[in-house]
Amino acid sequence: MIVAVDAAGGDFYPKNPVEGALQAIEENSELTVLLVGPEDIIKKELVNHSYDEKRLLVHDAPQLIGMEESPAQAVKTKQQSSIVVGIGLHKAGKCDAFVSAGNTGALLAASMFILGKLKGVLRPTIAAYYPTLKGFRLLVDAGANLEIKPETAVQFAKMAEIYCEQILNITDPKVALLNVGEEEGKGTETLKEVFLTLKKEDNFIGNVEGKDILPGKADVYLCDGLVGNIVLKFGESIPEILQQMMSAAIKDMNLSQNEIQNIQKVLHTALSPFNYENVGGIPFLGVDGVSIVGHGGSSPLAIKNMIKSAVQTVEQDVNGKIVASLN
Amino acid sequence: MIVAVDAAGGDFYPKNPVEGALQAIEENSELTVLLVGPEDIIKKELVNHSYDEKRLLVHDAPQLIGMEESPAQAVKTKQQSSIVVGIGLHKAGKCDAFVSAGNTGALLAASMFILGKLKGVLRPTIAAYYPTLKGFRLLVDAGANLEIKPETAVQFAKMAEIYCEQILNITDPKVALLNVGEEEGKGTETLKEVFLTLKKEDNFIGNVEGKDILPGKADVYLCDGLVGNIVLKFGESIPEILQQMMSAAIKDMNLSQNEIQNIQKVLHTALSPFNYENVGGIPFLGVDGVSIVGHGGSSPLAIKNMIKSAVQTVEQDVNGKIVASLN
Structure with missing residues (x-):
């Protein structure tokens, strides 16, 4: 190789x-x-x-x-x-x-x-790793296709599903559509059409909301590349921001060096799921x-x-x- | 009153x-x-x-x-x-x-x-408070208009700007367009048109990315309601998720009750900017x-x-x- x-x-x-x-x-x-x-x-x-x-x-x-x-x-x-x-x-x-x-x-x-x-394949896509409470999952499309259509969305989901199974070792990965509400019929006309097309697929669990990403409700979060790119970069900014917020909070508390070290260690461990180094890269599917x-x-x-x-x-x-x- | x-x-x-x-x-x-x-x-x-x-x-x-x-x-x-x-x-x-x-x-x-x-007013909009390192800022539209047009986007920006000045006491609030990259010409056709229309406004600072929200690069983050709703609900999920991640990290560390309390206190203070209680509600503009x-x-x-x-x-x-x- x-x-x-x-x-x-x-x-x-x-x-x-x-x-x-x-x-x-x-x-x-x-x-x-x-x-x-x-x-x-x-x-x-x-x-x-x-x-x-x-x-x-x-x-x-x-x-x-x-x-x-x-x-x-x-x-x-x-x-x-x-x-x-x-x-x-x-x-x-x-x-x-x-x-x-x-x-x-x-x-x-x-x-x-x-x-x-x-x-x-109608259009290749970028499937980004996304940190969740259950480990890394996939967010697709992460910026290669700013707009999606039902026929491309179904392909993105299938490709991400295969990658999930083969590389992330997730059996029967669940696919969800990132939307503004859980119920069928939510979202833009495009999202409604995508939903109807995905509904025919076995592993589709329906719409999920922004709050469902970090808990790892799905294994593949499907969205257009505009949403995907913004959510991806937002997520990547969290550890650094949190570090800053924690440092400011620590400053005001008059703690010992030892206590500060413990806190930093807890924070480091807590944020380790966000550490992209462990996955390294994202594939063009x-x-x-x-x-x-x-x-x-x-x-x-x-x-x-x-x-x-x-x-x-x-x-x-x-x-x-x-x-x-x-x- | x-x-x-x-x-x-x-x-x-x-x-x-x-x-x-x-x-x-x-x-x-x-x-x-x-x-x-x-x-x-x-x-x-x-x-x-x-x-x-x-x-x-x-x-x-x-x-x-x-x-x-x-x-x-x-x-x-x-x-x-x-x-x-x-x-x-x-x-x-x-x-x-x-x-x-x-x-x-x-x-x-x-x-x-x-x-x-x-x-x-062409269309009313929801302007959500969003926590940043600089305090709460506005994300508009947060879900009332899943798609935006240049003429509505400019109005959303103006209305949010006035709310920012009058209620958040921010002088000359900066408006930015949430996009996939900073350069002019980035994004969907709609976003490119929105950019060109906003460019004529005094307080427009250009495109920003997902990573620019939490640091508070702008005072008004403009986006369509699909992006806004997903980013809003994602942000709201962060404190709870972090609490869970921290608790899991603490468990593995064999700390004293006192040390755990200190860590919880730091986390609580660090996450306080995310506490929507301090702002209470979001206006329909x-x-x-x-x-x-x-x-x-x-x-x-x-x-x-x-x-x-x-x-x-x-x-x-x-x-x-x-x-x-x-x-």
Whole structure:
């Protein structure tokens, strides 16, 4: 198994992608990682480490795509960027998957244009991991499709369901539609139509509300990409905000160092389900390949876990199962 | 000043509305409260209290509207319900405002049908208080208009801005559009059009993302009612979920009773900005009257603060200022 890793993506490249790749080959002896990015800076970083040179390779891709660059434009004009080169290597069969902590839009665009769609897929989608009291669940679409239609929504649900089963090991995942109320007939005209179409599916449990996400009422929360993106980024902001609120509260209480440490430890443990590092990345579902994107701030651990998810996605033949379910 | 209070609304009537009303007249000597609901149950509750009978009156409205009843249906068929009677009294000039912790949809429907719209208003809107690091700010629309158009969005922003200035005492409130990215040109076609229309307004600071809400980047977060309702209910679920996560974390740590109490106290203080009791209710903006709805679980304190908001809305002539700004 060969996984290509974007060594020029995210806020901390090449350090974090390189260290994540090293952890991944350490953990999985069957794995080879291909670091894709500017050869000079990758090699400079690798000098600090000792590793099996047959299982950690470098593929030069000298152009850089910034986090704020226009995705379509970047993919079109930067043919020598790590994302375009890496996805190209995947398309050519030189690797089994590509993971990146870089520009999400650019990776999505490159995956769509270069890899193309799986047979029967109307539109690929982003399924984001979402922290709940029951562990991580999926929020789909998380921003790739700002508007959804009944026919695409049903496919998003099916693809997310398969990913849930195969990668999150959830048996018979429950799918719910994120809406303004629980009763059938709630929401916009589009949501009402989506509801009627989903109603025919076995695992559909109906509408859920914003308050039902964190308790983990469903395994797959279906919504349009506008709602998904806003809810995703909102959720990601909670730990930092809470840390600030707790610190302010602690200040006013005149506690001992020991007590403060205990509180910080409890908070840290309590917020650990929000820690995206444990899942590492989110998959593009529906593209003809395995393409996973991570947070810009991905740590080495997050990159390692992204690589792990990619390996599992290939091993469990998630794409084969998606094609079988849609055709 | 006379404020009518729904004594048959919310999860804890008549107790909480009655106690809230008692606190309100205690605090404001210029205020008279009219308790609207089934006379027998209100009077039975009042027996437990001593109060100025000239300043706490009862108006019989024997029918009950359940929290889950269809709003339009309830308003049409239950003419003797507290909501229809209370809003009717307001329309007839028998009171200056109406507040309720009952069925939000029914109050919205009754306010729309009976009070009508202010001159120049295309559609009334719900502006929900949202907790941020800087204190409560407004999220508009919070569920009354699931879809928005540029012309309604601009009005929602203006109405919320006036409410922010007059009731939240924020000078020159900043308005932002909740979107999937900060740059102009992000989002759905509708959001792009809304952006272009808002751009002409002085206080518009551009697009913000889901992560920008809790830090309080803007004072008015503009969105459609689908996004608003989901984000509102999601936010309301955070304190309870966090309490559960913290309790689970504490269990594993073998702490003393004293240490646990300190942690609970810090958490309580940290989460206090999320406590809706301090604001009590959310206004329907754009109706020709003052109509405020609270959480179903509103405490006496929350009811008291809803009444206080209603008094301020009348005293500051929020509606007059809205009409002046839109015409």
